[in-house]
Amino acid sequence: MIRAIWLALACAFLAGCVSTSALEPQGAARSAQQARIYLIFPDSWAGKFARYNIEIDDKPVGKLAAGSYISVDRPAGRHKIAIKWLISVADVAHEFHAVAGRNYYFVFNIKSSTSAVVSGGFVMAIPMPGTSVGRPVTERNSMAGVYISQLDDAAGQAILAQLTKPQ
Secondary structure, X not given: OHHHHHHHHHHHHHHOOXXXXXXXXXXXXXXXXXXXXXXXXXXXXXXXXXXXXEEEOOEEEEEEEOOEEEEEEEEOEEEXXXXXXXXXXXXXXXXXXXXXXXXXXXXXXXXXXXXXXXXXXXXXXEEEOOOOOOEEOOOOXXXXXXXXXXXXXXXXXXXXXXXXXXX
């Protein structure tokens, strides 16, 4: 039974080993009545095998892989960004008010953790480094491996220059 659980977890984990996909056009000119929201997943060793389902206002907008980003345009007003997991208890969400004509940069950071590895009868604690980019805007949900941070315009533009452009 334990092996079946580990196998299912490994399959779910490896299923994320694909590229970023956006459900909306990328790189189009933004209208003055829209806010542009950048959703960023920084490159990290811990995130190499993860891919996150992203929703805005409870509607899917794409999937993010490590070292990539997508952008979406939304009208001015209140919006909710959410990272969705296989189990809803680990979902992470942030609500914010968008102003037309502005850019918003949200980063999905991976929390640092420690994993136990058993080898030759010994248990070793292996540190798993995370990412810490921007100013956190969500609580660090103990069930979720990620949290959302926000960047100002200059920092947002600088990090986008280092990441894979969406297709």
